[in-house]
Amino acid sequence: MTSGYRAERMWQPGNGCPVHGCRLRVARDVFDLRRHWKEKHEEIIAMFHCSACPYVAKRKYRVFQHYRLRHNSNVINGSPECIGRIEYQHNKEFIDPQPLTLEAVLR
Secondary structure, eight states: OOOOOOOOOOOOTOOOOTTTTTTOOOOHHHHHHHHHHHHHHSSSEEEEEEEESSEESSSSHHHHHHHHHHHHOOOOTTTTEEEEEEEEETTTTOOOOOOOHHHHHOO
């Protein structure tokens, strides 16, 4: 029997992160929340290295941006020549989301 009631999502666009102790106040959309989750609530994260210098960033986009500005290049975002290596390491900013998972939050 259906009552027509639909359970509300745990998270809605415009809300903050539902993980206890996390400081994210507003995530505009699912993309923002996914990026935040990847950077704060995963124990192992990818660090992207510039192919031309020691610069390192969590976001691939930041390496592209850096490469264009610092190495006077007209490369487009996504160009593989910008990224040197990808290193996986322990997330120093990790906040344990247990018992939540990203999938449960977005359901």
